Amino acid sequence: MKLYSGPLSMFTAKVRIALREKNLDCDIWSVPFCRDTGYEPKPDEVVRLHPQGLVPILIDGDLVVYDSTQIFEYLEDRNPSPPLYPTEPAERARCREAEAYADDVFFPNVWTLISQVFYELDPSQQDAAGVAQAQQSIQNDFARFDERLRDREWFCDQFSVADISMFMSINFAINLGSTPSDDHEALRAWVARMSARPAVATEIERMQANLARVFAGEKLVEGPGRL
Ligand SMILES: N[C@@H](CCC(=O)N[C@@H](CS)C(=O)NCC(=O)O)C(=O)O
Missing domain, CATH: 1.20.1050.10 (Glutathione S-transferase Yfyf (Class Pi); Chain A, domain 2)
Known part of the structure; x- marks a missing residue:
């Protein structure tokens, strides 16, 4: 699987936490971000894959799932254990x-x-x-x-x-x-x-570090990697 992510995107962080809670590996590709221009200009791939040009977007083979809630539901169907939804x-x-x-x-x-x-x-x-x-x-x-x-x-x-x-x-x-x-x-x-x-702590740490870099005036460009 591959996740289009954002350095300070809380909707992406939801998905990253769910992936970790379910012990799933995933490639990560991150949209650059800076305080002055936000996520603009949007990368072509994100515009092509998401009708509103937003992250997160999850790719699994030839399947494209966008919107954090839809991704939660797909991950639950794909890997029911450990569950992230009640059963009743x-x-x-x-x-x-x-x-x-x-x-x-x-x-x-x-x-x-x-x-x-x-x-x-x-x-x-x-x-x-x-x-x-x-x-x-x-x-x-x-x-x-x-x-x-x-x-x-x-x-x-x-x-x-x-x-x-x-x-x-x-x-x-x-x-x-x-x-x-x-x-x-x-x-x-x-x-x-x-x-x-642990899944939440890792995500908070990553976002706090990114926040500090943004406040220091840096443009955030996270290279492609693994979750
Ligand atoms: N309802 C969507 C919201 C996604 C969303 O708003 N993503 C933000 C990052 S947190 C984004 O891509 N913003 C870029 C923009 O607005 O141009 C979801 O749950 O995934």
Whole structure:
């Protein structure tokens, strides 16, 4: 298999964690990234393979799968063990819902922080009201997540793709200054449990190193490699 990846792409990081959790080898090809121009210009191959020119894209033989959620589902069908989805139908539905919530409801607020705090270098140009609103929505979600995690170790009845997606977005929020409060004890304990998983720890370390290089003004060009 081959994964088109991005140095700071949290959607790609979801897939990289799933591959490691499932002990799968994979070739990696990374899209260059820098703070001024983001992922532009997009490499021809990525534009050809993905209708929106985004990463991650997984290639397996002649199969092309794009979108991190679709890739999760394909990896689960291809290599069911160890499982990253619950088996019981209702819990499986809850898992898919939590995964979708992380990407489609929680992440847009994190994106506001990324676009205003990370990309906008001039503080006078930042949308302060937009940032404050996003931070409030993030805290409201933290309270919801904390409640859900009070009587369980993971978002569902076992470690799953819901935890992976939630973690990537929550970790970005934390890095951009939105941290769970002391009251969110269950959420904080879950963050610690997630961070201790080798597959997750490796990914955080890689992204933190890339973040430091971007802040130092470097263009990130990761050569082709293996996961
Ligand atoms: N829903 C997609 C989102 C993919 C996505 O937004 N990828 C970002 C990197 S995290 C990207 O390729 N951005 C390049 C661009 O927007 O030009 C997924 O889950 O894979």
